[in-house]
Amino acid sequence: KQAQELAKETVKDAKNMAFAFDIDGVLVHGDRLIPEAKQALDILNGDNELGIKIPYIFLTNGSGKLEPARCKQLSEILGSPVDPKQFIQSHTPMSALAEYYNTVLVVGGEGFMCRDIAEAYGFKDVIVPNDIVAWNEAIAPYRIMGPWERYSARPRDFTKVNIEAILVFSDSRDYGTDYQIMMDLLRSKNGRMGTIAEDPVSERIPVYFSQGDLLCPTEFPYGPRMSQGTFRLGFEAMYKAITGVELERTIYGKPERATYTYADEVLSNWMEEIHAENVLPENVYMVGDNPQSDICGGNMYGWNTCLVKTGVHRGDENDKENPASMGVFENVLEAVRFCIKREL
Numbered sequence: 001k002q003a004q005e006l007a008k009e010t011v012k013d014a015k016n017m018a019f020a021f022d023i024d025g026v027l028v029h030g031d032r033l034i035p036e037a038k039q040a041l042d043i044l045n046g047d048n049e050l051g052i053k054i055p056y057i058f059l060t061n062g063s064g065k066l067e068p069a070r071c072k073q074l075s076e077i078l079g080s081p082v083d084p085k086q087f088i089q090s091h092t093p094m095s096a097l098a099e100y101y102n103t104v105l106v107v108g109g110e111g112f113m114c115r116d117i118a119e120a121y122g123f124k125d126v127i128v129p130n131d132i133v134a135w136n137e138a139i140a141p142y143r144i145m146g147p148w149e150r151y152s153a154r155p156r157d158f159t160k161v162n163i164e165a166i167l168v169f170s171d172s173r174d175y176g177t178d179y180q181i182m183m184d185l186l187r188s189k190n191g192r193m194g195t196i197a198e199d200p201v202s203e204r205i206p207v208y209f210s211q212g213d214l215l216c217p218t219e220f221p222y223g224p225r226m227s228q229g230t231f232r233l234g235f236e237a238m239y240k241a242i243t244g245v246e247l248e249r250t251i252y253g254k255p256e257r258a259t260y261t262y263a264d265e266v267l268s269n270w271m272e273e274i275h276a277e278n279v280l281p282e283n284v285y286m287v288g289d290n291p292q293s294d295i296c297g298g299n300m301y302g303w304n305t306c307l308v309k310t311g312v313h314r315g316d317e318n319d320k321e322n323p324a325s326m327g328v329f330e331n332v333l334e335a336v337r338f339c340i341k342r343e344l
C-alpha cells in the first residue's frame, strides 16, 4: 500500500513539472539535429521509469514560417512530434495585434512568407517592403528587384494609404531597403508615404519587433550570427541621428514578460491535452543556450533555468549577469535528466 501511495505521489510530481525548450542551440542547429535532443524528448514522451508523459512546450525566438509548417519541419528533424498547440515562436503572440491594426507593414523573412503569416493571424491589409519598392523603385536606390518579386508584389499608390503600424516579424533580408522604408514611414504623418510629420512623436506610427536577440547560433562553425536585435539597434541609432528623438518601440519574444505569460496559457492548455487537467505545473524548467534571452527571461519569470553549452554559450562557467539557477549542462539530455531527478 505504501508503495502504491509513493507511486501516486511521484505521478503527481511528474504532472507538476514541465519543460520549456529553446530550439536553436538546444535542440537543433539550423536544420541539423543536436543528437541528444531526441533522447531527451523520448524521456519526456513517456520513455521513463514511470511511463508517464512529462509536459513540455517549445519557446523559441525563431520566426519566418507559419506555426504548423515550422512544427512539421521540426518534427522531421527531431524525429519526435511537435504540435502547434505546444509551440510558441517570436511572432506568435503578435497575432493579438490584428484586433488593433488593419493596414500594417510586415518586415523580414524569406520572400513573401511573412505576408502569409500575418494574413493567417487575421491582419486584413498586409503590406511588405517589396510592395512599396514595386510601386516606386527609386525609394531604395540600390535595390534591384528580381522578376518574380515584381510579379508577386502588390503595388499601389502608397501616398494614398495610411499604414497603421510596422511589425518586424523576422530577420531582414535586405537591411538597406527595410531601413529606408521604415524610416520613411516613421518620419511620416501617420504612416503615409510622401509626407513628413510636423511633430515626430505624436504623429508617429508604432513599431513592434518580434524578438530582441543580438546573436543567433547557426550552422556557421565560427560563432553565432547577428539577429533581429542588431537590426533594431542599428535602426534606433539611425532614427535618433536623423530625427533627434528616441524611437519608442515594443519588443516581443524572450526575455520579454508578455511572452512568458503567453507561455503559461499555452502550457496549461497543453496539460489539458495530454493529462486532461487544465492546471499550470508549478515547477517549470527552461532549457536554453542564450543567457541574455532564455535564462534572463526564465529567471525573471520565476522559472528554473538550465544553460546548455551547445549554442551561444560556450564553456563550463555559468553566465555572470544571468546565471542559470540549475547551472550549466553539456547538452539538453543532461539538463533534462538532472531536472527530473530533482523533482521525482
Ligand code: G3P
Residues within 6 Å of the ligand: 022, 023, 024, 025, 059, 060, 061, 062, 063, 213, 215, 216, 217, 227, 228, 290
Ligand atoms: O535569434 C534568433 C532565433 O533563431 C533564436 O531561436 O530557438 O534560440 O530562441 P531560439
Ligand code: MG
Residues within 6 Å of the ligand: 022, 023, 024, 025, 026, 288, 289, 290, 311
Ligand atoms: Mg537558442
